[in-house]
Amino acid sequence: MDSVLGWPHSSFDESLARAVDAQRRSVLGTGAAVRLVGAAIFLVVTTALWLSGGADWAPYPPLLAPYVGVAGVLFAVRHRPEARWLGVVQSPVDVALVYGLQHLALPISPFPAGVAGFSLGLFALVVNLSGLTLRPVVVYGTALLASVAQGALMREAGVGWGAVVIAVITLFLVAAVKQYSTARLRMLAGALTRAEVDRALEARRSQEVEEARRTISRMLEEEHAKNEELRALQRDKELLTQFLIHDLRSPLSALTMTLGWMEQELPPGPLHESARSGLTVTARLDRMIADLMDVPRLEQGRLTPRMAPLDVSRLMEDVRRSLEGVARARKLTLDVVTPISLTLNVDSDLLTRVLENLATNALRYAPTGGRVRLEGGRDLHGAWVAVRNDGPPIPRELRPRIFDKYVQGDRELDTRRGYGLGLYFSRLAAEAHGGQLSVEDAPGWSTSFVVRLPA
The missing domain is CATH 1.10.287 (Helix Hairpins)
Structure with a gap:
């Protein structure tokens, strides 16, 4: 008989199946809660918009109301064995709901292309929710149904085929990423089960x-x-x-x-x-x-910066232009302040990516209507470039670790945005230049990331 670490292979398979099933029930319960809360919020918001005179929101409440009831039933039976199959059936129902809502809204909306574009985000959310079944066929099946529905809506709105193809690719990329995370979850369950078998074997012997x-x-x-x-x-x-x-x-x-x-x-x-x-x-x-x-x-110290003279003012202006759209969308002021002539001997590509990482981070944390500044200069210790914003300050207890690998602030952990690599890369790139990256206090700014380079 085959065995795993002395236990029968069938026992290990049974333990693994139980662990995966437990994980599946847990994440299906989460999915049911997300559907119920999300549908209820959408129902309240769309009803309010409709009653306040938004005629193009009229199709939403009649379809969302019964869906809230269905989501409530799914949430109520989330711990029962039937919930596993209800979760599978729920994904095509989600796709049908989104398509029905948007199909009814298109003819009466003054911006049909906007309605079709808004549908892409809803379908991506449905594909993500389908991943909670821990079944690859459901994830990719939902992505296929969502792609067909999204394509139909976009064509109905008069959107070109190029945009339709991009939307379909986006949905399948979402499905692929979701399936990868699901596979990692199954691997984790297998590893935990193996550890459990190991402990039992050691106790017996x-x-x-x-x-x-x-x-x-x-x-x-x-x-x-x-x-x-x-x-x-x-x-x-x-x-x-x-x-x-x-x-x-x-x-x-x-x-x-x-x-x-x-x-x-x-x-x-x-x-x-x-x-x-x-x-x-x-x-x-x-x-x-x-x-x-x-x-x-x-x-590993295998990347040597390609040093060359660089006009820092021009570099910062290029970074500002590349992020101007993001800043405008959040009504942020993004400006550049440098001496008339500030030339540094640095690796242009590495320093550009460092400034983009820091500026993107600053734009993410700055409050709506706030300020972000790219600044450069020289002092007694050498040249420096800084990215400042008026968002929440970084706690002092986090500052010594903020540039370590995979370290994230509480806000990033809560929203699950980012992976803690941007600041880590920026620190390594600064050190490769013989400099350092740190958080410094600056008058008038709650947060300042400063890259100091040798003279």
Whole structure:
């Protein structure tokens, strides 16, 4: 009989199935709660908009009201065995609801293209919720249904095929990311089950001293083997990560080319501006991918900055322009203050990505209507560049750790935004220049990130 660490293989499979089933029931309960609360909020908001004179919101309450009832039933039976299958059925119901709502809203809306674009976010949310079933076929099936429905809405609104294709690709990318996180959850359940089996095996064999000695010896050998396997897996994981990051650039390049073509072909107007904004976003995504690839090289000291004279004022102005759309959307003031002539001998690409990371972080935390400033200068210790904002200050107890790998503030942990790599990369890039990145106090600003470079 096959065995896992001395236990029958069937026992391990049963334990794994129970662990996965427990996780599935837990996340399905979460999904039921999200559906119920979200549908109730949408019902209240759309009803209020309708009653306040918004005629184009009239189709929403009649469809949302029964859906709230269905979501309530699903939440009530979330702990029963039938809930597993109700969760599977719920995904196509979600797609049908979104399509029905938007289909009814399109003819009476003064902005049908906006309604169709709004649908993409709703369908992405539905695809994410389908991942809570822990079933790949449900995730990709929901993405397929959502793509068909989104395409139909966009064509009905008169949107071109290029935008439809981009929307479909977006939905399947959401499904792929969601499925990857689901697979990681199953792996975690398997690892926890294996640990449980190990503990039970050790307890059973501890009855006899001699047997325990042999068991410990064997376990030590196994642990050494596991360590070797873990090291090999770590190498494979890093290699796979590099491959995945590298492969991400292919669709990103295709998307950039498509947006570039759209920018050239579209007449001046909202769509032309959207294509231009998309090109700005894809450029930032490409630099983010470069950050991910460069972090291991910076950690190991294998990335040497390519030093060359650089006009810091021009660099900061380029960064400001690239983020101007984000600042405008949040009604933030984003300005640049540097001496007339501030030239530094630095790696232009690395310093650009550092400033973009810090500026993006500042824009995220600055309050609506607030200020963000890119600033540079020299003092007795050398040259410096800073990114300041008037958002919430960083707690002093967090400042020594804020630049460590995977460290995030409470707000990021609560909203699950970011992965704690942006500031870590920025610190490594500053140190590669022989400088340092720190949080400093500055008059009139609650938060200031300062990169100090050697004279």
